[in-house]
Amino acid sequence: MDGPKAGNELFLVRNHFYLGNFQECINQVQKIKNPSAEKDMFLYRSYIGQKQYGIVLDEVKNTSDIYPIRLIAEYFSQQDRRPAIVQQIDDYVDKHRGSMDLAWIVAAGTIYFQEGLYENCLSIAGEDLESLALSIQSLLKLNRVDLAKKTYETMQKTDEDATLTQLALAWIFMEVGGEKLQDAFYIFQEFSDKYTPTVQLLNGQAVCQIGQEKYEDAESTLREALNKDPNNYDTLINLINLAQQQETGWEIPQRYLTQLRENYRDSPFIREYTKKEDDFEMLCKQYAPSKTINLDAY
Secondary structure (H helix, E strand, O other): OOHHHHHHHOOOHHHHHHHOOOHHHHHHHHHHHOHHHHHHHHHHHHHHOOOOOOHHHHHHHOOOOOOHHHHHHHHHHHHHHHHHHHHHHOOOOOOOOOOOOOOHHHHHHHHHHOOOOHHHHHHHHOOOOOHHHHHHHHHHHHHOOOHHHHHHHHHHHOOOOOHHHOOOOHHHHHOOOOOOHHHHHHHHHHHHHHOOOOOHHHHHHHHHHHHOOOOHHHHHHHHHHHHHHOOOOHHHHHHHHHHHHHOOOHHHHHHHHHHHHHOOOOOOOHHHHHHHHHHHHHHHHHOOOOOOOOHHHH
């Protein structure tokens, strides 16, 4: 664990990372002279957030104290190794459950969440704010808003004003919907005004705007996000969703779908979409005419 001085130094580092401002997180880390494993974890997690996997693989060795962060980079950059990496995480968790250090908890939580193994995420989460935030995200994926609210209350008691606590509240508001969408929007907007409108924050705002049927505002927000990162996964999905709501035709969302296929072919969205395509094709074959009728014969 870092001492109070290191904790204070890492305040902006944590904030920028959690808000998705990875370059500023890297900049802040490089200003800190005191050695810290947690500092290094945020540094290399930020490079992973920028998809700069090679830097992580070059600099984080198998013998490093933060070796589990390397596993995250391997997971995202080497799709053929994903099953083996998940198995490695499983084996470690089974042997060290209850005694895992922060690096392993972060790696396991990140990879399990990406795999859709939300129950596994809950099983390894600790009582720190980041673990509690992961628990809330997992519970919302499992449609357990009630338990997510209880977990938020724990975060609130720990530090009500913390960035992660406020973000967790926004996630819950988004899931609840209705009038709470505006409250969630205000949280994202406040962080954007105070720090910078990151792609992550812009997508949060856009989801709220779509839910409120403010489609023109949502389109403007997503265009801003697209300008910052033309291939961002969440932005592309939200643009497809927006196009469906606006009923603007299929040409433009098809373009975004192509981008998703090229850049995220093994993502949950593309896997589910491909499955539905295959199911539809099977139904078409099942109900197709058994033979062709020759109309010239009549």
